[in-house]
Amino acid sequence: MEELVSKLAAFIATDILKQPKRAIRADEALISSGLIDSFSLMDISLFVEGNFGVRIDDTELNAETFDTLEQLAKLIQSRQ
Structure with a gap:
């Protein structure tokens, strides 16, 4: 999880x-x-789709899914 957060933070x-x-x-x-x-x-x-092989639906592009790096990392982990 820390590695995901680190990569996401660096990209952002x-x-x-x-x-x-x-x-x-x-x-x-x-x-x-x-x-x-x-x-x-x-x-x-x-970036997530290209680097982590995870599909993000357009309906997930919101604050409930993307408001923190932790939330986004959990979503990525749950789909890998």
Whole structure:
């Protein structure tokens, strides 16, 4: 789980936020805090599908599924 969170955090910090030194905690709110916007969810979804072989349905692109790295890592683990 830590490895998943680390990879997701690095992608979001570097590619989405354009702040490669930004540390993102596993339990930090991403969407509900306004750190990332809804447009970024598609990029994250494509990253997850391409790197972890997990399919993310369009209906899952929301704060209930993607609000923390921990939530997203659990979703990935449950589908691998």
